[in-house]
Amino acid sequence: MVNGRRERKDAQRNLERVLQAAHELFAERGSDVTMEEVARRAGVGVGTIYRRFPSKEHLWAAVSHAACMDAQQCLYQATAQQHDPVGKLRALIMVQYRRSEEQSALLDMRPEAASESCANSSDQQQLYAALHAMLQEVIVEGQRRGTIRQGAPDVLAALCLELLNPRTFLHLRHIVGGSAEDCAEHAVQFVVAALSARG
Amino acid sequence: MVNGRRERKDAQRNLERVLQAAHELFAERGSDVTMEEVARRAGVGVGTIYRRFPSKEHLWAAVSHAACMDAQQCLYQATAQQHDPVGKLRALIMVQYRRSEEQSALLDMRPEAASESCANSSDQQQLYAALHAMLQEVIVEGQRRGTIRQGAPDVLAALCLELLNPRTFLHLRHIVGGSAEDCAEHAVQFVVAALSARG
DNA sequence: GCCAAAGTGGAATGTCGCGTCCGTTTTCCA
DNA sequence: TGGAAAACGGACGCGACATTCCACTTTGGC
Numbered sequence: 001m002v003n004g005r006r007e008r009k010d011a012q013r014n015l016e017r018v019l020q021a022a023h024e025l026f027a028e029r030g031s032d033v034t035m036e037e038v039a040r041r042a043g044v045g046v047g048t049i050y051r052r053f054p055s056k057e058h059l060w061a062a063v064s065h066a067a068c069m070d071a072q073q074c075l076y077q078a079t080a081q082q083h084d085p086v087g088k089l090r091a092l093i094m095v096q097y098r099r100s101e102e103q104s105a106l107l108d109m110r111p112e113a114a115s116e117s118c119a120n121s122s123d124q125q126q127l128y129a130a131l132h133a134m135l136q137e138v139i140v141e142g143q144r145r146g147t148i149r150q151g152a153p154d155v156l157a158a159l160c161l162e163l164l165n166p167r168t169f170l171h172l173r174h175i176v177g178g179s180a181e182d183c184a185e186h187a188v189q190f191v192v193a194a195l196s197a198r199g
Numbered sequence: 200m201v202n203g204r205r206e207r208k209d210a211q212r213n214l215e216r217v218l219q220a221a222h223e224l225f226a227e228r229g230s231d232v233t234m235e236e237v238a239r240r241a242g243v244g245v246g247t248i249y250r251r252f253p254s255k256e257h258l259w260a261a262v263s264h265a266a267c268m269d270a271q272q273c274l275y276q277a278t279a280q281q282h283d284p285v286g287k288l289r290a291l292i293m294v295q296y297r298r299s300e301e302q303s304a305l306l307d308m309r310p311e312a313a314s315e316s317c318a319n320s321s322d323q324q325q326l327y328a329a330l331h332a333m334l335q336e337v338i339v340e341g342q343r344r345g346t347i348r349q350g351a352p353d354v355l356a357a358l359c360l361e362l363l364n365p366r367t368f369l370h371l372r373h374i375v376g377g378s379a380e381d382c383a384e385h386a387v388q389f390v391v392a393a394l395s396a397r398g
Numbered sequence: 399g400c401c402a403a404a405g406t407g408g409a410a411t412g413t414c415g416c417g418t419c420c421g422t423t424t425t426c427c428a
Numbered sequence: 429t430g431g432a433a434a435a436c437g438g439a440c441g442c443g444a445c446a447t448t449c450c451a452c453t454t455t456g457g458c
Contacts, residue, residue, distance in 0.1 A: 005425095005426070005427080005433080005434085006425095006426070006427095007434095008424075008425050008426075008433095008434060008435065009425080010424065010425070010434095010435070010436085011425090011434075011435060011436090014435085014436085034414090034415065034416090035415075035416065035417080036415080036416095036438095039437085039438095044436075044437075045436060045437030045438050046416090046417080046437075046438070047417095047418085047419085047420095047435090047436060047437050047438070048435075048436055048437070050416095050417065050418080051434095051435070051436080054417090055416080055417075056415090056416070056417090149392070151385075151388070152375075152385075154374050155371065155374060155375055155385050156389070158370055158371055158374045159362060159367075159371070159385070159386065159389045161370075162361055162362055162364070162366075162367045162370065163358060163361055163362075165361070167361075168358075168361045171357055171360075171361065172354065172357055172358070175353050175354060175357045176351075176354055186351075186354050186358070187358065189350070190355070190358045190393050191393070193348070193392065193393045193394070193395070194389050194390070194392045194393035195392070196392070204403075204404085204455095204456070204457080205455095205456070205457095206404095207403095207404060207405065207454075207455055207456075208455080208456095209404095209405070209406085209454065209455070210404075210405060210406095210455090213405085213406085233444085233445065233446085234445075234446065234447085235408095235445080235446095238407090238408095243406075243407075244406060244407030244408050245407075245408070245446085245447080246405090246406060246407055246408070246447095246448085246449085246450095247405075247406055247407070249446095249447065249448080250404095250405070250406080253447095254446080254447080255445095255446065255447090
């Protein structure tokens with residue numbers, strides 16, 4: 001579409017293939033994937049990738065950005081449909097765990113390790129922050145209603161957040177052996193118990 | 200000491216220096232440390248390291264082994280001095296968090312990712328397993344006494360375990376801003392609430 | 399103090415993955 | 429259909445590391 005000329009459709013198709021391939025590989029194995037692997041899976045040459053993305057980090061950022069925006073969107077929607085804090089908590093855990101099943105490496109984020117090359121994009125950190133904020137909001141609301149015990153909301157949210165990490169899901173999955181939903185249910189029980197106001 | 204001849208004392212000294220340097224660097228930054236960095240910090244040449252350890256993985260394994268054995272020892276001792284489940288839980292968290300302060304990268308283990316080159320040694324997995332077993336034992340005992348709620352002990356232990364990971368500590372530390380003990384106390388409150396039998 | 403064995407350091411080598419370059423192929427417009 | 433422009437792909441260059449090699453140094457036994 002540049003300079004009055006339509007974008008060539010092979011170029012368009014290849015961009016899609018590259019993004020698709022990169023998404024699949026990154027989601028599964030994180031950023032320690034070779035550019036050549038991505039190219040091979042996409043059925044193109046490495047040069048084609050570099051035409052669109054100046055570096056591996058840029059490709060990672062693009063894939064990560066899309067995945068994180070999507071995840072954030074899903075999390076917002078899921079909580080919006082719930083009206084009590086416990087329901088919102090359950091929704092967050094369910095959604096996060098279901099996504100972890102397919103995209104553990106892409107969603108795995110460690111906010112404290114901000115500088116490790118492209119393994120952690122700022123989008124992941126933003127997703128983490130958004131999730132932390134959502135949890136905190138739920139906790140504050142629960143405290144207002146008296147269903148969630150007192151205590152610094154940011155700290156409680158941080159502890160819950162650890163249990164929402166894809167790694168936790170994988171670990172749990174390994175032990176429980178059941179579906180993502182089964183695992184999520186265990187985590188929900190645990191978190192709810194940890195947060196509930198004492199009887 | 201081989202072949203009737205004493206081990207040269209420069210060799211012995213250098214081995215100690217290498218292990219010390221490797222421990223410091225690995226503890227801080229994990230296995231993405233250059234052999235040359237280790238050599239430099241130890242004040243030796245890389246050749247000297249390779250004389251003792253056939254590969255970087257072997258060096259990592261040696262350092263990791265020592266750290267994990269030591270950690271396991273500390274955890275056992277700490278729980279042995281406590282006589283009720285909650286006390287044992289508190290002790291485990293306190294000890295683990297204090298160690299995390301210095302050795303987060305060495306103790307950080309992800310049992311589900313067993314094959315990622317040398318970043319995860321089998322010792323780390325064993326430490327993880329031991330910690331999981333200790334938690335499980337504490338939980339079973341608490342359930343017997345009626346102070347800990349019912350539920351699959353392995354699953355409950357797995358969820359607690361996530362909160363004992365050095366990453367969790369670092370994240371919490373960042374938010375709380377206090378000492379390792381402060382962070383541990385928050386985690387203890389959370390875990391105890393999550394596990395307590397309902398009133 | 400002498401010397402053979404043990405140990406040392408760091409330059410050289412091999413491997414691997416990122417990113418570039420350019421001859422070839424495809425597409426689009428007229 | 430012809431040809432210019434855009435896109436392609438994969439061989440190649442390069443830097444970063446792990447590991448090897450060997451001329452040189454230190455040590456322990458005599």
